[in-house]
Amino acid sequence: MTETIRIRPLTAEAFAPFGDVLDTSGVPDKMINAGLCGRYHDRAKLDFADGRAGISLFHAELRSLPLILDLVERHPDGSQAFLPMSLDPFLVIVAPDQNGQPGQPMAFETAPGQGVNYHRGTWHGVLTPLTAPGLFAVVDRIGPGANLEEHRYTRKILIDR
């Protein structure tokens, strides 16, 4: 029997148990640069344990819907932020932890320009752009060890609108 998970719009409230939503909604925390720039200050909970912060660029293959969700992963030693380098929405898949295994997955679509920061240890689907260019800056842990735990689903799960 196939399970279909419906995609919901990403909101900071719904995503709060899993991480931070990064966007310029609302009033800036401070105006800088002689009042020419709004700074949305310190909006993500970064954690790199015994490692250090790194910035990498990801150029990911585009995916299409319905998406077969066969893998989620987590990074036990660090947070991971995905900052799109375009205004294209992308798919964000997360799941709560249940005694070391992922619980019921949830799927969100970002608004144009929104990024996300997965908190350390959050189960998530890998980077999933739905439209070009699939180009992201990624802020995550550089350090010793794999910092990766994967879970492959045995049941058939589809992600769709």
Ligand SMILES: NC(=O)N[C@@H](O)C(=O)O
């Ligand atoms: N493996 C890697 O660098 N990327 C994944 O962690 C991912 O979440 O896309």
Ligand code: NI
């Ligand atoms: Ni990851």
